[in-house]
Amino acid sequence: MSKSLQAIRGMNDILPEQTPLWRYFEGTVARLLDNYGYKQIRMPIVEFTELFKRSIGEVTDIVEKEMYTFEDRNGDSLTLRPEGTAACVRAVLEHGITGGGQVQKLWYIGPMFRHERPQKGRYRQFHQIGLEVFNLDGPDIDAELITMTWRLWGELGIRDAVKLELNSLGTSESRGRYREALVEYLSAHHDKLDEDSQRRLKSNPLRVLDTKNADTQAVLVDAPKMADYLDDESRAHFEGLKARLDAVGIPYVLNPKLVRGLDYYSKTVFEWVTDKLGAQGTVCAGGRYDGLVEQMGGKPTTGVGFAMGIERLVLMLETLEQIPEEISRQVDVYLCAFGEEAELAGLALAERVRDQLPNLRLQVNAGAGSFKSQFKKADKSGALYALILGDDEMAQQVVGFKPLRGQGEQQSIAWDALAAHLATCVVQG
Ligand code: ATP
Numbered sequence: 001m002s003k004s005l006q007a008i009r010g011m012n013d014i015l016p017e018q019t020p021l022w023r024y025f026e027g028t029v030a031r032l033l034d035n036y037g038y039k040q041i042r043m044p045i046v047e048f049t050e051l052f053k054r055s056i057g058e059v060t061d062i063v064e065k066e067m068y069t070f071e072d073r074n075g076d077s078l079t080l081r082p083e084g085t086a087a088c089v090r091a092v093l094e095h096g097i098t099g100g101g102q103v104q105k106l107w108y109i110g111p112m113f114r115h116e117r118p119q120k121g122r123y124r125q126f127h128q129i130g131l132e133v134f135n136l137d138g139p140d141i142d143a144e145l146i147t148m149t150w151r152l153w154g155e156l157g158i159r160d161a162v163k164l165e166l167n168s169l170g171t172s173e174s175r176g177r178y179r180e181a182l183v184e185y186l187s188a189h190h191d192k193l194d195e196d197s198q199r200r201l202k203s204n205p206l207r208v209l210d211t212k213n214a215d216t217q218a219v220l221v222d223a224p225k226m227a228d229y230l231d232d233e234s235r236a237h238f239e240g241l242k243a244r245l246d247a248v249g250i251p252y253v254l255n256p257k258l259v260r261g262l263d264y265y266s267k268t269v270f271e272w273v274t275d276k277l278g279a280q281g282t283v284c285a286g287g288r289y290d291g292l293v294e295q296m297g298g299k300p301t302t303g304v305g306f307a308m309g310i311e312r313l314v315l316m317l318e319t320l321e322q323i324p325e326e327i328s329r330q331v332d333v334y335l336c337a338f339g340e341e342a343e344l345a346g347l348a349l350a351e352r353v354r355d356q357l358p359n360l361r362l363q364v365n366a367g368a369g370s371f372k373s374q375f376k377k378a379d380k381s382g383a384l385y386a387l388i389l390g391d392d393e394m395a396q397q398v399v400g401f402k403p404l405r406g407q408g409e410q411q412s413i414a415w416d417a418l419a420a421h422l423a424t425c426v427v428q429g
């Protein structure tokens with residue numbers, strides 16, 4: 001195919017054979033969030049570039065090299081959103097819905113865009129479900145976010161394959177003191193650091209902590225630890241969070257090197273990681289960002305949130321074969337009709353059944369065809385039952401009812417009794 005007619009590298013079609021699993025995943029998360037009292041918000045996909053520079057931070061990978069930025073026809077610099085928090089904060093501020101300490105528990109779903117090197121689990125258009133809570137500053141809500149994701153992993157059957165990593169970055173004051181100590185230490189070992197880390201030492205020194213470079217990692221072994229610089233408030237907050245996770249029985253590992261890629265985090269940061277996906281092991285990540293709203297021009301408003309990568313979690317369901325059987329079957333009943341008269345009667349009958357059983361997945365054969373070809377289509381559809389309308393059935397005003405999977409003989413059901421009969425044999429979603 002000519003290049004111009006192909007999808008952009010790193011931007012994927014999600015094909016019909018894949019969408020049932022996506023919808024199952026998204027539906028499971030949406031139901032969970034509803035049940036915990038979170039409300040959905042929908043933001044635009046494009047925002048002013050300035051929004052992301054201000055919120056994410058100028059010296060982050062995202063802003064430095066991953067954004068899809070372009071000029072609008074009227075000369076404004078716009079960017080396809082690389083993440084959801086910035087737009088969500090912009091929206092709550094613009095509409096004043098966090099003013100006066102109003103609590104908001106919000107979630108969103110949709111595509112995000114980052115110009116990264118495409119590989120398994122890493123794409124240029126990818127999808128997140130994210131969540132943000134405003135004006136709740138205690139460890140109880142941090143614990144709720146983590147508990148909710150823990151429940152989700154349980155429902156999806158992947159709990160044993162993920163691990164919770166936890167850290168506290170403290171308040172901006174204690175982080176400032178820590179940063180100084182870290183810079184002093186790393187500067188003394190400047191020559192042993194990799195090039196990237198030398199650069200980060202100047203621009204964003206905490207990011208040196210999550211380097212992948214072995215030599216730099218060796219230097220970091222004796223580096224000052226954030227935990228020793230935590231202020232009392234952050235320490236109490238972190239202890240409060242851990243006590244709650246212990247109370248629910250959620251295991252975690254403390255990872256002092258967990259700093260997250262974005263500038264805006266404070267206090268709690270966490271990641272759910274797996275070793276089932278190769279290098280792209282983080283499936284859900286988040287933390288507290290108490291200073292962000294103010295930094296973006298709002299009144300002091302605390303915030304905490306996370307985002308999970310849908311592609312990675314869908315990949316995990318596939319890898320661990322946690323795909324519920326019922327999602328692969330999309331048709332309950334398939335109606336075959338032979339001849340024009342039967343087709344007309346079949347259509348009317350199907351609509352009457354749909355009136356009575358709105359959740360029944362009833363597919364009516366289209367394109368006519370012989371008995372053999374319609375039957376083949378019925379079978380291929382995955383339906384549990386075929387309904388048959390031929391000359392004999394028309395004469396008697398009945399429909400042939402034939403189980404397609406497993407035992408049972410074909411029987412005749414009167415048209416008027418069909419919906420009631422189907423209700424007894426098909427479990428409807
Ligand atoms: P990573 O370290 O893998 O680059 P990140 O720290 O940049 O992740 P976040 O900005 O925290 O990621 O986004 C939250 C989640 O979104 C990640 O944990 C991951 O599951 C998913 N995600 C991030 N970037 C991508 C991508 N390019 N392709 C697919 N999923 C992604």
Ligand code: MG
Nearest residue numbers: 061114116261
């Ligand atoms: Mg990244």
